[in-house]
Amino acid sequence: MNKAILVGNLVRDPELKYTQSGKAVCKFTLAIPDRFNKENTNFIDCVTWNKTAELAGQYLKKGSKTGVVGSIAIRSYETKDGKKAKATEINVEELEFLTPKANSQPKDDWEGLGREVDGDDIPF
Numbered sequence: 001m002n003k004a005i006l007v008g009n010l011v012r013d014p015e016l017k018y019t020q021s022g023k024a025v026c027k028f029t030l031a032i033p034d035r036f037n038k039e040n041t042n043f044i045d046c047v048t049w050n051k052t053a054e055l056a057g058q059y060l061k062k063g064s065k066t067g068v069v070g071s072i073a074i075r076s077y078e079t080k081d082g083k084k085a086k087a088t089e090i091n092v093e094e095l096e097f098l099t100p101k102a103n104s105q106p107k108d109d110w111e112g113l114g115r116e117v118d119g120d121d122i123p124f
Helices: 050-059
Strands: 004-010 015-018 024-033 041-049 065-078 084-097
Touching: 004 041, 015 050, 024 050, 024 065, 041 050, 041 065, 050 084
Parallel strands: 041 084
Antiparallel strands: 004 024, 004 065, 015 024, 024 041, 065 084
């Protein structure tokens, strides 16, 4: 089984690009604080594809709280100076936008929680 479930904040704006065949690919990095040591933060690279990539590129931005579900992938590549290197990434299968929209925030803690009633409407 290879499954990762992560929640964190974007370190920078996501990078949305298209392959030569026209597939959307979006890369971003999540900052995930260590729950046992608040001074330690893990930075996890994530990759999304197709419609999920387009949505991530359109709606995510630096600081966005985001949840991802995906698989851990290790890829090999060659650096500019010819050395072999490896990168660990999450291939995102599910993406959750966890930062609320600015317009959907209630003005106070009580807004939208019900309606005022007079004594005749109370059933007891």
